[in-house]
Amino acid sequence: MLHKKGLCWNGKWKAEHMKVRNDIKDFVITEVPNDTTSKEGMQADFRNFFEIIFPYYEHEEIDSASGEKKKVLPCYFLQFQHNCMEVPEVHEREKLEKFQRFLGCHPAFMSPAALSTLICHLYRDCDSLRKPQDTVYEPLQVSETLLIEWRGVRHFGIPFSNVYWHFFVDVYELGYWFLLKYLRNFIEHAHRYTKDQGTVLDIVTTALMIGEYLSKFVPQLILFIVRNCDIDGPFSTTWTMFEDSEFRFFMLSDGNVLCQCS
Numbered sequence: 001m002l003h004k005k006g007l008c009w010n011g012k013w014k015a016e017h018m019k020v021r022n023d024i025k026d027f028v029i030t031e032v033p034n035d036t037t038s039k040e041g042m043q044a045d046f047r048n049f050f051e052i053i054f055p056y057y058e059h060e061e062i063d064s065a066s067g068e069k070k071k072v073l074p075c076y077f078l079q080f081q082h083n084c085m086e087v088p089e090v091h092e093r094e095k096l097e098k099f100q101r102f103l104g105c106h107p108a109f110m111s112p113a114a115l116s117t118l119i120c121h122l123y124r125d126c127d128s129l130r131k132p133q134d135t136v137y138e139p140l141q142v143s144e145t146l147l148i149e150w151r152g153v154r155h156f157g158i159p160f161s162n163v164y165w166h167f168f169v170d171v172y173e174l175g176y177w178f179l180l181k182y183l184r185n186f187i188e189h190a191h192r193y194t195k196d197q198g199t200v201l202d203i204v205t206t207a208l209m210i211g212e213y214l215s216k217f218v219p220q221l222i223l224f225i226v227r228n229c230d231i232d233g234p235f236s237t238t239w240t241m242f243e244d245s246e247f248r249f250f251m252l253s254d255g256n257v258l259c260q261c262s
Contacts, residue, residue: 075211
């Protein structure tokens with residue numbers, strides 16, 4: 001990986017330097033990187049990438065409130081841009097490696113089906129690791145995650161408000177355990193509440209609904225798990241399946257990889 005090898009472009013390449021190879025599985029920057037890697041240099045690389053690529057993904061939608069046309073990006077693209085600016089310092093090697101693994105499989109570039117499967121499997125893993133006497137998976141319930149206010153989802157109406165079958169327990173609580181549990185239950189149960197209307201949501205549709213209304217929270221949840229849970233230990237099967245579920249996102253120059261999942 002070029003950034004880890006001490007090299008970066010510092011944002012100094014143009015659209016004509018960007019190529020694809022291997023049936024569009026590899027993304028190549030042909031310009032030779034000449035700058036020493038720094039956090040600022042990596043951020044400049046990502047920033048230049050956004051400026052070149054994002055206009056190709058913009059599409060027009062009609063604003064429901066004003067009726068005017070507006071340009072929007074696909075689900076998770078703005079979160080990808082935000083996450084890239086959180087790149088660790090170069091000397092934080094372990095943290096940087098985990099960050100690159102997360103970035104290479106960011107929800108912005110994974111299919112809805114793959115992302116839904118990841119969420120369900122992460123919940124299964126956390127639930128199996130939860131101590132018998134605990135009602136939550138404690139590693140997801142720390143001070144950092146208790147500050148994330150995700151519970152407004154229950155005010156979005158059906159099916160967002162009718163995900164749970166039981167109502168005697170407050171399932172809308174702060175913390176990533178409750179967010180992960182909600183996401184998993186939405187994927188598993190949301191279709192049940194649309195049968196009367198003659199429309200049964202499939203897993204792709206439910207994942208896109210999550211991406212539309214909860215895109216602010218999903219990447220941060222996944223990044224937290226990658227950073228703080230052992231994705232090479234108890235979570236390794238789930239994470240490896242997620243990495244292998246799609247072709248990976250590469251940035252190469254002369255055969256060297258800047259960012260890849262594996």
